Amino acid sequence: xxxxxxxxxxxxxxxxxxxxxxxxxxxxxxxxxxxxxxxxxxxxxxxxxxxxxxxxxxxxxxxxxxxxxxxxxxxxxxxxxxxxxxxxxxxxxxxxxxxxxxxxxxxxxxxxxxxxxxxxxxxxxxxxxxxxxxxxxxxxxxxxxxxxxxxxxxxxxxxxxxxxxxxxxxxxxxxxxxxxxxxxxxxxxxxxxxxxxxxxxxxxxxxxxxxxxxxxxxxxxxxxxxxxxxxxxxxxxxxxxxxxxxxxxxxxxxxxxxxxxxxxxxxxxxxxxxxxxxxxxxxxxxxxxxxxxxxxxxxxxxxxxxxxxxxxxxxxxxxxxxxxxxxxxxxxxxxxxxxxxxxxxxxxxxxxxxxxxxxxx
Numbered sequence: 001x002x003x004x005x006x007x008x009x010x011x012x013x014x015x016x017x018x019x020x021x022x023x024x025x026x027x028x029x030x031x032x033x034x035x036x037x038x039x040x041x042x043x044x045x046x047x048x049x050x051x052x053x054x055x056x057x058x059x060x061x062x063x064x065x066x067x068x069x070x071x072x073x074x075x076x077x078x079x080x081x082x083x084x085x086x087x088x089x090x091x092x093x094x095x096x097x098x099x100x101x102x103x104x105x106x107x108x109x110x111x112x113x114x115x116x117x118x119x120x121x122x123x124x125x126x127x128x129x130x131x132x133x134x135x136x137x138x139x140x141x142x143x144x145x146x147x148x149x150x151x152x153x154x155x156x157x158x159x160x161x162x163x164x165x166x167x168x169x170x171x172x173x174x175x176x177x178x179x180x181x182x183x184x185x186x187x188x189x190x191x192x193x194x195x196x197x198x199x200x201x202x203x204x205x206x207x208x209x210x211x212x213x214x215x216x217x218x219x220x221x222x223x224x225x226x227x228x229x230x231x232x233x234x235x236x237x238x239x240x241x242x243x244x245x246x247x248x249x250x251x252x253x254x255x256x257x258x259x260x261x262x263x264x265x266x267x268x269x270x271x272x273x274x275x276x277x278x279x280x281x282x283x284x285x286x287x288x289x290x291x292x293x294x295x296x297x298x299x300x301x302x303x304x305x306x307x308x309x310x311x312x313x314x315x316x317x318x319x320x321x322x323x324x325x326x327x328x329x330x331x332x333x334x335x336x337x338x339x340x341x342x343x344x345x346x347x348x349x350x351x352x353x354x355x356x357x358x359x360x361x
Contacts, residue, residue: 001324002040003357005031005349006078006236006332008259009044009056012339020055024062026342028069030335030349035070037353041108042066043078043332046086049118053262060095067103075103078197078236078332079112079179082137083130085123086114089137089157093144093164100168107170110197111138112179117269132156138176138192138225145173146227172227177234186211190218195230202260202297204306205322208235212327235323236332238308240340241348241356245311251344252310252337253299259337260302261294309333313355320360 011023031042044062047054056062063075080092087095100107113130114120120127136154143150144164151161168174178189179197189196196215198208212233222229238256242248302308309319323331333352335345 001320001328001360002330003320003352003360004039004041004043004074004076004234004330004332005034006334007042007044007056007336008047008054008334009062010259010336010338011052011055013052015052023055024065026345027336028065029342030345031066031073032069033346033349034353035073037349038357039073039349039353040330041074041076043076043108043110045078046081047116047119048086049122050116050266053266060099063099063107064102067099067106070103072106074106074108075099076108076177077110079110079177081114081119082111082141083113083120083123083125083133084137084156085125086119087137089140090144090159090164092137093141094166096141096174097145097166097168100170100174101166105169105174107168107174108177108195109174110177110179111194112197115181116266118266129156135192135225142173142176142226175230175232176226177230177232180211183211183214186214187218190215191221191223193219193222193224193226193229193231195232196234198233198235200235201263202302202305202307205319205326205328208328209326232329233327234330234332235328236334237323238302238310238337239316239333239335239348239352240310240344241313241316241351242344243312243351245315248310248312248315248348249299249303251340252308255336255338255340256302256308256310257298258339259334260297264297265294313351316352316356317359320356324360 007027009023011019044056044059045054046059048057066075096109113134133156136156140152140157145168149161149163152159175195177195177197179199180186180189181199198211219231240248240252303310309316335348
């Protein structure tokens with residue numbers, strides 16, 4: 001199993017004139033360190049309107065900086081949002097190909113639909129359209145990448161015969177992935193021959209078994225949307241490593257629950273909106289959590305239920321082996337959930353690279 005970094009790029013309030021710059025620069029320094037230590041890849045989200053939770057609204061621009069400052073680490077969209085007008089598929093194809101060229105063939109192209117009311121409503125998208133838009137955009141992107149002249153006449157997108165440039169450096173195209181947080185979508189991603197980005201939150205490694213099984217069932221009926229099947233499985237978890245478990249807990253005690261509670265509250269707002277209920281986001285989140293309150297997802301719950309990696313290197317090795325045992329090929333480590341000091345994150349990455357990864361190889 002390979003280890004990777006994952007970023008939402010949070011910028012905690014209060015904001016000063018250098019807050020955003022410092023967040024991006026600190027993240028770049030962390031990625032440079034991971035590159036030197038041999039991490040497999042780094043992934044960032046694409047989010048809009050989410051305040052301090054995420055400043056990663058233009059990931060393709062950020063990837064240009066990553067490409068310029070690193071040599072070997074692969075660069076993953078985690079994910080590029082494909083419903084329009086987030087991104088037109090021709091523009092998504094052009095931008096991704098440019099990143100692949102600038103990085104000398106290091107792009108991993110993760111794709112998704114979006115899962116928050118703030119974003120979907122903000123861009124004027126109808127929630128039921130997000131899946132068919134995602135499916136159609138995938139076909140358009142692959143065509144733009146692989147055909148000298150490409151045309152398309154679909155439900156959402158139309159393109160007269162055009163030569164789309166540049167083409168990606170990786171032939172026939174970069175690996176394509178699909179993001180999922182539901183069991184049904186895991187199977188659909190397998191049927192399309194995409195790598196799986198299983199974004200299931202606040203669960204221990206073994207809870208992924210059934211969903212990974214659905215993905216494998218999909219692969220048995222595969223009709224690849226790309227020119228090859230990417231059958232790798234990735235998932236993510238909040239992660240912080242320190243010399244001692246007590247230190248790791250102290251560093252993460254505020255950040256870890258803030259991240260999961262903010263994330264689930266934002267997702268719940270979409271569900272309540274789609275159902276047309278009068279439930280507020282907190283009440284809808286309780287429904288999603290089977291009666292639990294968001295505030296029940298405190299630091300002790302996350303640690304005691306083994307939903308995060310938080311401890312010394314030996315703890316990390318043990319947890320990584322559990323993820324590997326359920327079939328995960330790439331584990332994405334969310335190393336900056338909210339407000340962990342930069343120097344602590346750097347030390348965490350260093351410990352993982354020097355004391356954890358060698359024991360997994």
